[in-house]
Amino acid sequence: MKYECPLPEGTVCDYRRRSEQLEEDLEQFTYLASHDLREPLMGLAGFASLLQKRCAEQLDPSCQHFIEQILDGAKRMERKIDDLLAFSRVGRATLEGSFPLGAAVEEGHRALVRKFAETKTVLHVANGLPIIRGDRSLMAQVFQNLFSNSIKYRKKNTTPEIWVESRQEDKDHCIVAVRDNGIGLDMCYKDRIFGVFQRLYTVEQYPGTGIGLAIVKKIIERHGGRVWVQSKPNEGATFYFTLSIDAL
């Protein structure tokens, strides 16, 4: 896209172009890194599993365990690389269009229908969710990640419940809230949880790579909104984000 800048060099317009360039470079980097980083993995995991297959009889149980560990590490690396790629993809999406927020909620729920059923999680969606400007499938991803998070960090011995509500912030914006009755978190981690590959628990306690909320943040910011959390340990968590309403 050619864009003629009517202002002289060094003005806002120029900065904007430069920052767009910077963002493009960063995405290109993530994209390349995620391909090139996967490349050595096939050798690593491939030969480890070949060893497992061909030399099983010569290896004592502890050696077999070591090979399992290598394979496990390679698998985790692969997931992280794929997640990084998904993260970089957010930046390249186009955001034209509008859709009912309820449709994105439904799509996010549909993607996790088995998880909802297995954990008997109840989803309450408020009436009158607004029409939003942006990309529907990206927003569905936001709800999917938030729901998945709520389910993962549910309380034992309590029926997990999730509430989705929204209210108008001003003429053009709304605040959406996704609340749960899970284990919650200490507010000292309120920023950390949105970082890429940042986790509050070990993989053994709660599996995952720690990219879900980073993707949520990136999608919301890509839509010109902001996202934050309100929570107390053991008292559930509420994720808020702002979005632009499509004028009726």
Place this chain on the structure above:
Amino acid sequence: MEARILLVEDTISDAELIQEAFKDSEFQHHLDLVNDGEEALVFIRYREEKPHLVLLDLNLPKKSGLDVLREIRNDPDPFLRSLPIIILTNSRSRKDILKAYTYGCNAYVRKPLSFEKLLSVIQATGQFWFNCAIVPEVARTTSDSQPRSSDYPPPPKRKRKRK
């Protein structure tokens, strides 16, 4: 028929694993290996014994797998244009997948991480291409009369110049 397969792969360890998987697979084959895109084109164009099937990596030195694929699909020789080409790569990018299919690959496969999965990919490939399907090369060697070039559609016109 002994299946002649050309593997285009620059990562030596990956090539070795794929060769091991071929050894463990149950079909008769002869595997050639080349390490970059230009070498692949020379092999495919000028070797007397053409491969029946090509396993092509995307990220290659000198000439990318996508460029190799496009050149083969635009070759004046109709047999080369119809040569089965399977992309075997690390990339899962939407762009690469769409491009590869648009340029005319026969399948796009992501390199599996475990040897077992790799073996099953190789076995399935052999099973399909050499037990179920008929490879175009067979038409060349078994046809009673020499095919005329008018029997084949002309190569597609290239819209864009290669970078």
